[in-house]
Amino acid sequence: MLTNRQLLILQVTVDDFIQTAQPVGSRQLSKKEEVPFSPATIRNDMADLEDLGYLEKTHTSSGRIPSEKGYRFYVDHLLTPQLATSDDMQQIQSIFQERITETEQVIQKTAMILSELTTYTSILLGPDVGKHRVKRFSIVPLSNDSAVAIIITDSGHVENRLFQLPEGLTAPDIEKMVNILNEQLTGVYLHDLQRVLEKETTTLLNRHIGRYSELMTSFGAALSSPHEEKVFYGGKSKLLHHPEFSDMQKARSLITIMDQANQISTLFSPNQSGIHIRIGSENTLLEMEDCSVITASYTIGEEQMGSIAIIGPTRMDYRRVVTLLDVMSGDLSRELTRILRGSR
Amino acid sequence: MLTNRQLLILQVTVDDFIQTAQPVGSRQLSKKEEVPFSPATIRNDMADLEDLGYLEKTHTSSGRIPSEKGYRFYVDHLLTPQLATSDDMQQIQSIFQERITETEQVIQKTAMILSELTTYTSILLGPDVGKHRVKRFSIVPLSNDSAVAIIITDSGHVENRLFQLPEGLTAPDIEKMVNILNEQLTGVYLHDLQRVLEKETTTLLNRHIGRYSELMTSFGAALSSPHEEKVFYGGKSKLLHHPEFSDMQKARSLITIMDQANQISTLFSPNQSGIHIRIGSENTLLEMEDCSVITASYTIGEEQMGSIAIIGPTRMDYRRVVTLLDVMSGDLSRELTRILRGSR
DNA sequence: GTTAGCACTCATCACTTGCGAGTGCTAATA
DNA sequence: TATTAGCACTCGCAAGTGATGAGTGCTAAC
Numbered sequence: 001m002l003t004n005r006q007l008l009i010l011q012v013t014v015d016d017f018i019q020t021a022q023p024v025g026s027r028q029l030s031k032k033e034e035v036p037f038s039p040a041t042i043r044n045d046m047a048d049l050e051d052l053g054y055l056e057k058t059h060t061s062s063g064r065i066p067s068e069k070g071y072r073f074y075v076d077h078l079l080t081p082q083l084a085t086s087d088d089m090q091q092i093q094s095i096f097q098e099r100i101t102e103t104e105q106v107i108q109k110t111a112m113i114l115s116e117l118t119t120y121t122s123i124l125l126g127p128d129v130g131k132h133r134v135k136r137f138s139i140v141p142l143s144n145d146s147a148v149a150i151i152i153t154d155s156g157h158v159e160n161r162l163f164q165l166p167e168g169l170t171a172p173d174i175e176k177m178v179n180i181l182n183e184q185l186t187g188v189y190l191h192d193l194q195r196v197l198e199k200e201t202t203t204l205l206n207r208h209i210g211r212y213s214e215l216m217t218s219f220g221a222a223l224s225s226p227h228e229e230k231v232f233y234g235g236k237s238k239l240l241h242h243p244e245f246s247d248m249q250k251a252r253s254l255i256t257i258m259d260q261a262n263q264i265s266t267l268f269s270p271n272q273s274g275i276h277i278r279i280g281s282e283n284t285l286l287e288m289e290d291c292s293v294i295t296a297s298y299t300i301g302e303e304q305m306g307s308i309a310i311i312g313p314t315r316m317d318y319r320r321v322v323t324l325l326d327v328m329s330g331d332l333s334r335e336l337t338r339i340l341r342g343s344r
Numbered sequence: 345m346l347t348n349r350q351l352l353i354l355q356v357t358v359d360d361f362i363q364t365a366q367p368v369g370s371r372q373l374s375k376k377e378e379v380p381f382s383p384a385t386i387r388n389d390m391a392d393l394e395d396l397g398y399l400e401k402t403h404t405s406s407g408r409i410p411s412e413k414g415y416r417f418y419v420d421h422l423l424t425p426q427l428a429t430s431d432d433m434q435q436i437q438s439i440f441q442e443r444i445t446e447t448e449q450v451i452q453k454t455a456m457i458l459s460e461l462t463t464y465t466s467i468l469l470g471p472d473v474g475k476h477r478v479k480r481f482s483i484v485p486l487s488n489d490s491a492v493a494i495i496i497t498d499s500g501h502v503e504n505r506l507f508q509l510p511e512g513l514t515a516p517d518i519e520k521m522v523n524i525l526n527e528q529l530t531g532v533y534l535h536d537l538q539r540v541l542e543k544e545t546t547t548l549l550n551r552h553i554g555r556y557s558e559l560m561t562s563f564g565a566a567l568s569s570p571h572e573e574k575v576f577y578g579g580k581s582k583l584l585h586h587p588e589f590s591d592m593q594k595a596r597s598l599i600t601i602m603d604q605a606n607q608i609s610t611l612f613s614p615n616q617s618g619i620h621i622r623i624g625s626e627n628t629l630l631e632m633e634d635c636s637v638i639t640a641s642y643t644i645g646e647e648q649m650g651s652i653a654i655i656g657p658t659r660m661d662y663r664r665v666v667t668l669l670d671v672m673s674g675d676l677s678r679e680l681t682r683i684l685r686g687s688r
Numbered sequence: 689g690t691t692a693g694c695a696c697t698c699a700t701c702a703c704t705t706g707c708g709a710g711t712g713c714t715a716a717t718a
Numbered sequence: 719t720a721t722t723a724g725c726a727c728t729c730g731c732a733a734g735t736g737a738t739g740a741g742t743g744c745t746a747a748c
Contacts, residue, residue, distance in 0.1 A: 025741055038691050043742070061697040061741045102506060140480045140496045146684065148500045152484045156492045160502040162446060162683060236580075237599040240592070248590050255599065256581040339506060340490065369710055382722050387711070405710050405728040 002052075008035065009045045010054055011078040014066045018315050021243050023063030068280045068314065071292070075277050075318055082319050084327050088117055092328060096335045103127070103156070103336055107306070108232050110332050115235025118321050119242075120312035121258070125268055126230035127305040130191035132157055137182045139174055141165065147174070149222060153190065155300070155340055161222035166214040177215075194224045229306070231261045244290055244313040257287045267293050268307045275322055275329075280314045290314055294321050296329040300336050308332070346396075352379065353389045354398055355422040358410045362659050365587050367407030412624045412658065415636070419621050419662055426663050428671050432461055436672060440679045447471070447500070447680055451650070452576050454676050459579025462665050463586075464656035465602070469612055470574035471649045474535035476501055481526045483518055485509065491518070493566060497534065499644070499684055505566035510558040521559075538568045573650070575605045588634055588657040601631045611637050612651045619666055619673075624658045634658055638665050640673040644680050652676070 002010070012035055013024045026039040026046060035042065046064050049055045054070035057063075066074065084092075095109050107124050114122040132153035141147040145167065151159045165174075184201045185193065197220060206212050236258055245251045257263050266284055269276055278293045288311075295309045308329055310321050346354070356379055357368045370383040370390060379386070390408050393399045398414035401407075410418065428436075439453050451468050458466040476497035485491040489511065495503045509518075528545045529537070541564060550557070580602055589595045601607050610628060613620055622637045632655075639653045652673055654665050 023741085027741075039741095040691050040693095040743095041689090044690090047743080057742090059698060061743095062699080063741065135486065136484045138482070142479065142498065142500050142684070146500070148496060148502065150494065150496070150502060152492060152494070152504075154486065156486050156490070156504075156506050158492065158494060158502060158504040160496075160500075162500050233603075236603055237596060240596045240599060246592050248584070248592070248595070251592070251595065252581060252584045255584060259577075259580050340486070367710085371710075383710095384712095384722050384724090385720085388721090391712080401711090403729060405712095406730075407710065 002049075003045075005037070005041075006045050006049060007078065009042055010049055010066075010070065011074065013046070013049075013055065013064060014070060014074045014078070017065055018317055021315060023058055023065050025063035028063070066315075068282070071279045071314055071318075072282075075279065079319055079322065082323050084323050088324060089327070091117060092324075092331055096331065103339060104230070104232075106332070106335060106339070108234075110308075110328065111232045111234030113234070114308070114310065114324065114328060115238050117324055118310055118312065118317075119235075119238055120310050120316060120321070121236055121239045122234035123264060123267070123309045123311065124232040124234070125265065125307040125309075126232060127155065127157070127300075128229050129153070129157060129159065130189060131303070131305075132190055134185045134188050134190065134193070137178065137185050139178050141171070141174065149219065151185075151190070151193075151223075159190070163222040164218040166218075169215065194220070197223065229265070231264060233258070239311065239313075242313050242315075244315065250290060253287045254291070257285060267309055267311075268295055273297055273299075273304065275325055277318065277322075292316050292318075294318070294325060296325045298329045298333040298336065300333065300340055305333075305336065346393075347389075349381065349385075350389050350393060351422065353386055354393055354410075354414065355418065357390070357393075357399065357408060358414060358418045358422070361409055362661055365659060367402055367409050369407035372407070410659075412626070415623045415658055415662075419623065423663055423666070426667050428667050432668060433671070435461060436668075436675055440675065447683060448574070448576075450676070450679060450683070452578075454652075454672065455576045455578030457578070458652070458654065458668065458672060459582050461668055462654055462656065462661070463579075463582055464654050464660060464665070465580055465583045466578035467608060467611070467653045467655065468576040468578070469609065469651040469653075470576060471499065471501070471644075472573050473497070473501060473503065474533060475647070475649075476534055478529045478532050478534065478537070481522065481529050483522050485515070485518065493563065495529075495534070495537075495567075503534070507566035508562040510562075513559065538564070541567065573609070575608060577602070583655065583657075586657050586659075588659065594634060597631045598635070601629060611653055611655075612639055617641055617643075617648065619669055621662065621666075636660050636662075638662070638669055640669045642673045642677040642680065644677065644684055649677075649680065 009029065012029060012032060016024045016029070016032075026042040029035050029042050030037060030039045046055060049070075050057065050064065053067055054073055055064040056067045056070075058065060091113055095106065095113055104126070107126060111122045111124045132155045134151055135154045136152040138150050139147050140150065142162075145165050147163060147165050149161050149163060153159070181201065185196065188196050202212075202216070236255070239245055239254060240251055245254060263285060267278075267288070275294065275296045278295075280292065281289045283289070283291065283293055290313060291311055292314045293309055293311050294316075295307055297304055297307045299305055308325060310316075310325060312321065353373065356373060356376060360368045360373070360376075370386040373379050373386050374381055374383045390399060393414075394401070394408065397411055398417055399408040400411045400414075402409060435457055439450065439457055448470070451470060455466045455468045476499045478495055479498045480496040482494050483491050484494065486506075489509050491507060491509050493505050493507060497503070525545065529540065532540050546560070580599070583589055583598060584595055589598060607629060611622075611632070619638065619640045622639075624636065625633045627633070627635065627637055634657060635655055636658045637653055637655050638660075639651055641651045642649055652669060654660075654669060656665065
């Protein structure tokens with residue numbers, strides 16, 4: 001068990017290192033007024049903390065830096081909550097000042113502001129479209145052999161796909177098909193769309209529309225392509241300004257991995273509420289071993305919609321980021337709910 | 345006027361520097377078989393070329409590197425055309441193998457492949473939506489006070505906007521409105537949409553729909569928000585692998601500028617066909633002074649649709665990039681035309 | 689239990705030095 | 719006359735050196 005003094009020293013060490021990015025020495029610590037001990041005392045405690053694995057040295061005679069275990073302990077036990085400053089609050093409010101009507105725009109702007117406030121990179125995972133239900137379905141022919149299929153969801157999201165029309169399909173055929181599909185598909189989750197399309201509507205449509213199976217080849221294929229969650233970035237370049245990434249090697253691999261959306265989504269823990277912190281190698285991505293990722297999620301009404309993540313160096317300002325993420329996820333949820341459920 | 349030998353030496357110098365990124369010395373050049381001269385002779389010519397401003401030295405006793413003027417001359421007079429290798433052709437074909445039906449997907453994949461083939465960053469400017477015409481207009485109510493407006497263009501592009509419904513607007517009202525707007529707006533360029541909406545349809549709608557002006561406040565505002573050209577990136581991180589950007593300072597400002605889509609669009613010369621090359625400070629962006637940008641454009645049918653750009657260091661492989669861009673812009677035009685005009 | 693004192697460690701920085709690739713100039717050569 | 723060989727000179731770069739200072743661990747005194 002750690003003594004109170006050791007707890008204090010660990011906390012102050014982490015705090016100091018987060019601020020300066022320099023190894024923390026005993027003399028330096030003893031100068032702070034919240035640490036009323038001599039350097040020698042601090043050295044002893046630091047040696048103990050090192051033995052326990054909370055601190056490490058960069059070389060034999062350097063100051064200490066927190067280990068991953070140290071950060072983990074700090075985050076779990078030493079992180080005192082903090083209120084957002086009114087300055088921050090003001091910035092956050094500014095997102096919602098102009099009554100933007102696009103969810104995507106709101107999300108994009110949130111990403112930007114978050115990265116500005118934190119000086120780290122933010123990633124927002126857009127709503128999982130699969131969880132939305134079909135509200136309306138329609139087909140608009142463009143020429144005599146191509147058309148665009150449009151699905152509007154109850155959340156106001158619009159999916160559209162181009163597809164080829166088989167030769168000789170008549171306009172009444174299409175109209176009939178749209179009517180049937182609207183009846184059959186309304187209320188169906190986009191996740192289930194393909195299944196329903198294949199199993200339940202096929203026989204019905206076959207009965208009414210000639211050349212139906214031919215149509216399905218291109219139409220079904222178009223609709224079956226996955227409804228992916230969009231990824232929004234804020235301040236991709238922000239990370240490069242922190243000294244831990246002045247090593248080109250690291251900077252490169254980080255920028256590279258961020259260009260691969262499929263890799264990035266592994267950073268998000270699937271669908272849990274609250275704020276989660278992954279430190280260094282707790283992230284599964286090898287390229288992220290020097291990074292910490294803090295995630296939260298936002299909701300619309302009661303339903304979980306998407307996730308927010310902040311990526312920074314392991315030496316990141318956990319307290320500030322947690323505070324901001326907490327405020328932001330709440331505000332974003334409220335705003336999106338307002339837009340979609342519409343209260344004036 | 346440059347002698348033939350000077351032309352040769354300039355060409356070989358640029359070629360060599362493009363490949364190695366190292367200053368080129370006279371001894372080194374004389375070893376190549378295409379240069380049957382002694383180092384001393386080469387030195388004399390190089391000195392002349394330096395006087396004329398085509399070459400420069402990094403320090404008094406270093407080899408020469410091309411100046412911007414040197415690159416310009418090289419690009420204008422010494423760039424021998426080249427056929428794309430079958431290997432490259434194969435890769436390019438692979439984009440169009442799977443019959444993708446989304447223009448955006450094709451463009452995105454093109455961006456990716458281009459950056460893979462060139463090892464530079466590619467930027468594709470999406471179609472200028474303003475140049476498309478309205479094909480169909482519709483409104484889908486989501487709740488009793490919000491709805492989504494949808495515009496389908498003749499190119500199969502779909503624009504959608506959420507907006508608030510004024511209280512007490514009836515379903516028949518909406519239907520009437522959609523009918524009128526469809527009649528009035530079909531065929532109108534998206535560029536002109538707001539103007540038409542304000543001037544020509546207002547009186548007509550006012551006559552038929554109560555509370556119309558109220559509706560316009562939120563509906564018009566939603567539709568008037570600009571239809572921006574989308575920007576697609578390929579291989580943002582690719583640039584960082586080239587030695588000229590191992591300087592953190594430069595790498596940072598480059599990545600930063602690429603995050604600002606509005607800055608990026610200034611790189612494109614408006615709407616000219618053919619391939620254009622901007623070298624170093626010929627680019628208006630200060631951050632790009634060490635970069636060259638090569639642009640081309642793609643068309644659908646006869647109409648110019650969007651632009652392609654490759655961004656690399658000034659020391660970029662101009663010949664290869666020009667060749668690839670030439671092939672790619674042609675193929676992309678053909679493919680997009682196929683998708684939209686539909687030939688089987 | 690805490691602290692002062694001391695010998696020791698190691699990164700960092702300024703400075704020197706030798707090396708080598710490259711140059712310009714001059715005189716010899718074809 | 720155009721080309722080439724030879725030579726002295728320049729300068730970036732890498733390796734080596736030594737001084738500096740921040741930091742440590744340990745021991746003995748408080």
